[in-house]
Amino acid sequence: MSKTKYNVAVAGATGAVGAAMLDVLERRNFPIAELRLLASERSIGKKLKFRDQEIAVQLLSKDSFKDIDVALFSAGASRSLDFAPAAAEAGAVVVDNSSAYRMDPEIPLVVPEVNPHAIGQYTKRGIIANPNCSTIQMLLPLKPIYDKVGIKRIVVSTYQAVSGSGTPAIEELKNQVMAYAGGNELVHQVYPHQIAFNCLPHIDSFLDNGYTKEEMKMVNETRKIFEDTTIGVTATTVRVPVVYGHSESVNIETREKITAAEVKDLMKDAPGVLLVDNPAECQYPLAVDCAGKFETMVGRIREDESIANGINLWVVADNILKGAALNAVQIAEVLIEKYI
Numbered sequence: 580m581s582k583t584k585y586n587v588a589v590a591g592a593t594g595a596v597g598a599a600m601l602d603v604l605e606r607r608n609f610p611i612a613e614l615r616l617l618a619s620e621r622s623i624g625k626k627l628k629f630r631d632q633e634i635a636v637q638l639l640s641k642d643s644f645k646d647i648d649v650a651l652f653s654a655g656a657s658r659s660l661d662f663a664p665a666a667a668e669a670g671a672v673v674v675d676n677s678s679a680y681r682m683d684p685e686i687p688l689v690v691p692e693v694n695p696h697a698i699g700q701y702t703k704r705g706i707i708a709n710p711n712c713s714t715i716q717m718l719l720p721l722k723p724i725y726d727k728v729g730i731k732r733i734v735v736s737t738y739q740a741v742s743g744s745g746t747p748a749i750e751e752l753k754n755q756v757m758a759y760a761g762g763n764e765l766v767h768q769v770y771p772h773q774i775a776f777n778c779l780p781h782i783d784s785f786l787d788n789g790y791t792k793e794e795m796k797m798v799n800e801t802r803k804i805f806e807d808t809t810i811g812v813t814a815t816t817v818r819v820p821v822v823y824g825h826s827e828s829v830n831i832e833t834r835e836k837i838t839a840a841e842v843k844d845l846m847k848d849a850p851g852v853l854l855v856d857n858p859a860e861c862q863y864p865l866a867v868d869c870a871g872k873f874e875t876m877v878g879r880i881r882e883d884e885s886i887a888n889g890i891n892l893w894v895v896a897d898n899i900l901k902g903a904a905l906n907a908v909q910i911a912e913v914l915i916e917k918y919i
């Protein structure tokens with residue numbers, strides 16, 4: 580640490596992820612001198628609470644970043660494209676939560692427990708990308724397995740919470756549940772279909788290969804973070820009527836044999852991972868238990884009896900915390916500890 584306190588900007592401070600950023604900065608006691616809160620015209624003058632202060636929200640513009648050391652962005656991909664370069668130009672290091680820069684070869688894509696060494700590459704463009712929520716929580720438990728026995732292929736299906744689509748989606752689910760209970764018509768705007776009492780195999784837009792962008796984020800980001808272009812990944816991403824917490828069924832084929840007991844042992848020491856795996860007592864990771872928690876929960880670990888070297892895992896994390904705000908703040912912590 581070269582300074583004792585840092586000037587931090589949060590772009591998208593009024594959103595679901597922005598609010599979690601403030602919460603995480605406070606909970607982890609990030610050393611802040613000035614906190615600058617930025618959002619759209621709609622929020623100018625609105626006040627947000629941080630520690631014992633009330634801070635007024637300012638308009639996000641190219642001039643917002645004078646004297647800022649770290650800029651945390653979660654205002655959507657097009658705002659990141661429009662304003663992150665200006666923030667970097669002004670001398671801030673940007674940690675971007677959107678998909679805008681993730682696959683740019685000059686921009687590091689980082690999960691601090693998995694590839695912290697990549698953070699040093701921020702010097703190229705002044706921007707570090709935060710991976711997609713579903714990728715982050717999958718790679719935490721896979722990292723120690725990858726290091727020990729190698730991973731050839733991953734087959735993942737996700738069960739993703741509506742909070743990943745922002746505050747309006749949470750309202751849509753709640754309104755539909757109330758309408759259903761009252762015998763009224765279910766109205767949808769955020770999603771193309773009813774989300775209450777339903778599962779939508781459709782997150783982000785469809786591509787020519789039949790996959791969604793969300794599915795291809797998991798494929799491409801995994802390869803970039805593991806620095807392994809040979810790893811096979813296939814994903815099906817599904818929106819489910821859960822408010823907080825993404826769940827994932829992860830099936831892997833390893834290069835060498837590993838037993839379920841050995842995987843459980845690895846999980847006990849894996850950074851950021853909490854092993855919850857006692858089926859006899861009905862204990863396994865649940866979305867309703869992960870809300871507000873920093874750990875990624877892993878359970879239902881068992882051998883895939885259909886192939887020689889296969890393992891199944893059930894992985895659950897708070898998509899707004901480890902999937903977005905916490906991971907971004909952890910990157911900022913490494914930055915101030917080692918680099919700025």
Ligand code: NAP
Pocket residue numbers: 590591592593594595596597617618619620621622639652653654655656658676677678709710711712713742743744745746747898902903
């Ligand atoms: P949200 O609740 O809808 O909040 C959106 C935020 O962006 C609000 O603060 C909003 O400000 C701001 N914003 C929108 N348009 C703007 C503009 N033209 N100029 C300045 N600010 C603008 O969404 P969210 O769930 O927090 O997600 C925000 C972004 O974070 C997403 O679009 C995505 O890129 C990223 N994200 C990443 C992950 C991940 O997996 N890493 C997960 C979720 C989200 P107002 O309140 O003033 O409108």
Ligand code: 3JM
Pocket residue numbers: 654655656657676677678679710711712743744796
């Ligand atoms: C999660 O501006 C946008 O369209 C953002 C949409 C979005 C993203 C994204 O693509 O950045 C919403 C929720 C993500 C993400 O993490 O990839």
